[in-house]
Amino acid sequence: GENVEQHPSTLSVQEGDSAVIKCTYSDSASNYFPWYKQELGKGPQLIIDIRSNVGEKKDQRIAVTLNKTAKHFSLHITETQPEDSAVYFCAASPNQAGTALIFGKGTTLSVSS
């Protein structure tokens, strides 16, 4: 089955700096890769996702890159702000009906002002 590794487990940056979180996956059949942000006391919220037919996707300060050959994908946050502080999870899925997501262990991002 699929296995997703996520690094680092914690990340501290200064406001305005960039943050990068990396994930690797094991199942070459996986073709859908969402990223979730979880704030304290809330459930995970989807912030961006990418499919295997795309190498990069951007949404304002957030971007995701995918390297299918190496089986890794990354989340990039530019111009970080204190409200970006949260736990971020990557996930992978073969995106077949009824197949659930396999999540990484999460990265706790702290942005200090």
Next chain:
Amino acid sequence: ETGVTQTPRHLVMGMTNKKSLKCEQHLGHNAMYWYKQSAKKPLELMFVYNFKEQTENNSVPSRFSPECPNSSHLFLHLHTLQPEDSALYLCASSQEGTGKETQYFGPGTRLLVL
């Protein structure tokens, strides 16, 4: 109400109690999920319901019993739990078969077993 809602938000129970967690999705989705989130561990899938039929059960102990009466509601019945079952229980839903099976999560129920 919009999105995915869960009740109660917090629950404390003894090991001999019986309680139920409720999830409701207002997104018109046809698949619902229960996940367990423990500290320092990845989200663990517990159950999947697709079109009200259970399609996956990830070796979850029988003290957890799911129920899906319709595509909008999902329950998790709890009985004789152990302290190690204390965790955040998350419900999610998605629309399967559309090519965009993004899962949307509720806020979770924080469960403490004494």
